[in-house]
Amino acid sequence: MYDAPKLERNVDDRTIKFSARNVHVFYGETEAIKGVDVDILDNTVTAFIGPSGCGKSTFLRCLNRMNDTIDICRVTGDIRLDGHDIYDRSVDPVQLRAKVGMVFQKPNPFPKSIYDNVAYGPRIHGLARTRADLDAIVEQSLRRAALWDEAKDRLDQPGTGLSGGQQQRLCIARAVATSPEVLLMDEPCSALDPIATAQVEELIDELRQDYSVVIVTHSMQQAARVSQKTAFFHLGHLVEFGDTGQIFTNPHDERTESYITGRIG
Amino acid sequence: MTDLSANSAPLGAAQRNHLRRRNRHQLMLQGFGIAAISFAALMLFILVSSLVGTGYKAFTQTHIQVEVFVDPEEVSVEKLPRGGFRDVLQASLQAQLPEVSERADLRRLEGLFSNGAQFRLRDMIVADPSLIGQTVTLRVPMSDPFDQLAKGLVKRDTPEAQRRVTDQEIAWFDRLDQAGMITQPLNWGLLTNADSRFPELAGLKGALVGSFWALLVCFLISFPLGIGAAIYLEEFAPKNRWSDLIEVNINNLAAVPSVVFGLLALAVFIGWFGLPRSAPLVGGMTLALMTMPTIIIATRAALKAVPPSIREAALGVGASKHQVVFGHVLPLAMPGILTGTIIGLAQALGETAPLLLIGMNAFITSAPGSPLDSATALPTQIFIWADSPERGFVSRTSAAILVLLTFLITMNAIAIYLRSKFERKW
Ligand SMILES: Nc1ncnc2c1ncn2[C@@H]1O[C@H](COP(=O)(O)OP(=O)(O)OP(=O)(O)O)[C@@H](O)[C@H]1O
Ligand SMILES: [Mg+2]
Numbered sequence: 233m234y235d236a237p238k239l240e241r242n243v244d245d246r247t248i249k250f251s252a253r254n255v256h257v258f259y260g261e262t263e264a265i266k267g268v269d270v271d272i273l274d275n276t277v278t279a280f281i282g283p284s285g286c287g288k289s290t291f292l293r294c295l296n297r298m299n300d301t302i303d304i305c306r307v308t309g310d311i312r313l314d315g316h317d318i319y320d321r322s323v324d325p326v327q328l329r330a331k332v333g334m335v336f337q338k339p340n341p342f343p344k345s346i347y348d349n350v351a352y353g354p355r356i357h358g359l360a361r362t363r364a365d366l367d368a369i370v371e372q373s374l375r376r377a378a379l380w381d382e383a384k385d386r387l388d389q390p391g392t393g394l395s396g397g398q399q400q401r402l403c404i405a406r407a408v409a410t411s412p413e414v415l416l417m418d419e420p421c422s423a424l425d426p427i428a429t430a431q432v433e434e435l436i437d438e439l440r441q442d443y444s445v446v447i448v449t450h451s452m453q454q455a456a457r458v459s460q461k462t463a464f465f466h467l468g469h470l471v472e473f474g475d476t477g478q479i480f481t482n483p484h485d486e487r488t489e490s491y492i493t494g495r496i497g
Numbered sequence: 498m499t500d501l502s503a504n505s506a507p508l509g510a511a512q513r514n515h516l517r518r519r520n521r522h523q524l525m526l527q528g529f530g531i532a533a534i535s536f537a538a539l540m541l542f543i544l545v546s547s548l549v550g551t552g553y554k555a556f557t558q559t560h561i562q563v564e565v566f567v568d569p570e571e572v573s574v575e576k577l578p579r580g581g582f583r584d585v586l587q588a589s590l591q592a593q594l595p596e597v598s599e600r601a602d603l604r605r606l607e608g609l610f611s612n613g614a615q616f617r618l619r620d621m622i623v624a625d626p627s628l629i630g631q632t633v634t635l636r637v638p639m640s641d642p643f644d645q646l647a648k649g650l651v652k653r654d655t656p657e658a659q660r661r662v663t664d665q666e667i668a669w670f671d672r673l674d675q676a677g678m679i680t681q682p683l684n685w686g687l688l689t690n691a692d693s694r695f696p697e698l699a700g701l702k703g704a705l706v707g708s709f710w711a712l713l714v715c716f717l718i719s720f721p722l723g724i725g726a727a728i729y730l731e732e733f734a735p736k737n738r739w740s741d742l743i744e745v746n747i748n749n750l751a752a753v754p755s756v757v758f759g760l761l762a763l764a765v766f767i768g769w770f771g772l773p774r775s776a777p778l779v780g781g782m783t784l785a786l787m788t789m790p791t792i793i794i795a796t797r798a799a800l801k802a803v804p805p806s807i808r809e810a811a812l813g814v815g816a817s818k819h820q821v822v823f824g825h826v827l828p829l830a831m832p833g834i835l836t837g838t839i840i841g842l843a844q845a846l847g848e849t850a851p852l853l854l855i856g857m858n859a860f861i862t863s864a865p866g867s868p869l870d871s872a873t874a875l876p877t878q879i880f881i882w883a884d885s886p887e888r889g890f891v892s893r894t895s896a897a898i899l900v901l902l903t904f905l906i907t908m909n910a911i912a913i914y915l916r917s918k919f920e921r922k923w
Contacts, residue, residue, distance in 0.1 A: 301812060303736060330815035340806035342825065353814035403810070410814055 249274045249414055249444040250295055255309035257290050264290045266468040277436060277445045279455035282465035288448045292416050296332040297325040330357050333407035337419040339399035341391035346383050349391040349402055353410035369409055377405035378435050397428025417447040433458050456480050464488045552895030558684035559647040562636040563589040569630045578623045582615040594669055611638040613698045638697040641889040643670055687896060691864050696889025701897055706864040707777050707872030714781020714868055715788055715845050720838055723792030731800045732822050751790035758786045759851030775856040775871035783855060784845040795837020799830035832919030839912040843905050849876040875901045
């Protein structure tokens with residue numbers, strides 16, 4: 233698939249959001265990602281699965297250049313968003329991160345009010361010209377994150393006072409408030425109970441209408457439930473990438489099969 | 498414990514021994530801790546009680562109240578502010594003790610008054626010359642020997658030759674006391690007077706104002722510089738050999754004996770820059786040198802304590818490094834920074850050696866009007882008083898230490914309050 237001639241790939245470009253080629257990531261001397269090629273499609277949920285320490289988070293963090301904040305981290309290869317190299321000199325990582333939002337494993341709302349949490353991104357990027365604009369963005373984002381009904385009466389209360397599941401949805405609202413094109417989620421449900429997890433999963437499915445979503449998860453069931461594409465990482469390699477149905481029912485690589493059936497991990 | 502023994506098999510002998518040894522170690526450790534704390538508390542108690550024991554007498558001051566007839570022959574409008582104020586005062590006492598008439602005795606009678614009494618009277622008359630020819634009521638401090646006598650620090654049963662007051666003077670004192678002229682009100686002069694050679698007039702105002710200016714200068718220099726340096730080192734500086742070197746140096750700087758900073762200040766601020774000696778400005782700059790490492794270290798610790806998840810969250814929505822630091826990390830670190838700053842300033846307030854070197858132990862009888870005037874500071878004032886031979890300064894030294902301790906405790910209490918108020922659970 234990746235060796236396809238250039239011509240064919242260009243045809244696919246219409247729906248490809250991210251395309252990564254020959255990506256290597258080093259932490260100092262150790263190589264955490266060893267040559268990954270992958271295409272992430274628009275309006276699709278892509279799941280990254282694999283055993284702990286295989287480099288899922290590392291690769292995910294390459295996509296919005298969060299790795300830049302780690303001194304010893306070095307990224308080589310080619311990662312393009314809509315055909316533009318995101319590691320190009322001319323690209324400002326700060327602007328990139330407004331376009332490629334991120335939700336973290338542990339809910340991490342700012343110790344500010346719910347309103348200010350959501351409004352923070354639009355404020356620093358100057359997305360709202362008036363207070364009414366900002367109010368509208370906040371409401372819309374909270375609705376997107378299915379938190380509006382619970383939060384609308386307590387917008388001025390601290391975001392840290394919400395329950396864990398609500399906090400995570402607040403973080404999602406905060407991420408979508410900057411109208412990103414891609415949403416990266418690193419194990420967004422690992423700190424949540426099953427009910428909150430179900431809510432967030434439902435949310436992810438809805439977000440797919442507007443965004444390309446990449447989700448790292450340790451739960452096979454979750455990957456199977458929410459994603460259309462699945463990528464299996466192992467020891468820094470992208471072992472297999474394809475339709476979720478195919479990966480879970482008919483994996484081509486035996487490592488994928490062992491992992492899915494629970495023999496490695 | 499009960500659950501354990503009920504549900505599991507009985508412990509083997511070796512395990513029991515092990516457990517007993519572990520419990521014994523824990524008990525020993527606890528006992529040691531309690532002993533250490535008790536020892537510290539005992540020492541603190543001894544310190545404070547000895548200070549209070551000697552110092553409390555300085556919180557009152559023996560005053561004498563006299564009816565003074567401002568004799569126009571001695572004091573005239575034309576010659577103000579000169580005039581025979583001493584004679585006028587003397588006459589007021591003579592009215593009470595008519596039998597005293599010898600010149601030498603009259604001199605000694607005058608000695609009951611503090612040396613400042615005549616100036617108090619003079620200021621009163623200068624302010625309102627219409628008092629000339631009238632009788633005014635004046636309450637003025639008594640001189641140190643009689644203050645000591647009133648407080649029982651001069652014993653009446655010591656032989657006269659070894660006493661600072663003669664039997665005759667004691668007799669005068671008692672007569673005046675019986676006439677209800679002698680009182681012992683709270684000694685506000687301790688806080689509102691500047692320094693003086695006469696213990697009964699000496700106060701801490703100059704030292705308090707001097708310390709205030711010095712601390713203000715110290716704060717204005719060390720707070721912004723310290724925070725700036727800490728933010729740069731912690732958030733922006735590349736981690737390499739240079740930053741390691743700087744880090745080691747800052748930690749060392751915090752441990753440099755303060756007298757060294759005093760020498761440095763003497764050479765640089767006074768020697769090269771030509772700033773005035775004994776000035777709180779220079780004192781504050783010197784103290785800033787010492788406070789800055791403390792603030793840097795406290796600020797860096799506070800910045801480090803802000804959880805990385807907050808930084809990631811802000812970076813994740815596209816905040817720049819600058820916005821992350823100033824919008825999120827710094828506000829969250831502020832309580833810790835303030836705590837460190839207050840503790841640093843409290844240290845600076847008690848610092849003596851560097852101030853001695855830059856001459857803040859001069860004898861200055863007026864409070865400084867600006868940071869450029871000569872002044873003393875609280876600890877150097879204590880040093881001066883402790884060094885003075887007059888008996889009255891013994892209790893005043895202790896009282897001054899108590900005042901200093903009060904400020905220190907207040908500052909530390911504020912630090913603790915801030916810390917507990919803003920403490921966050923993540
Ligand atoms: N900041 C870092 N500094 C050095 N090495 C790192 C750093 N972050 C990750 N690594 C290393 O990179 C490799 C991949 O880590 P990564 O966090 O991407 O794994 P992961 O697949 O997300 O694992 P998990 O499922 O446990 O989250 C690991 O071997 C890890 O030790
Ligand atoms: Mg991870």
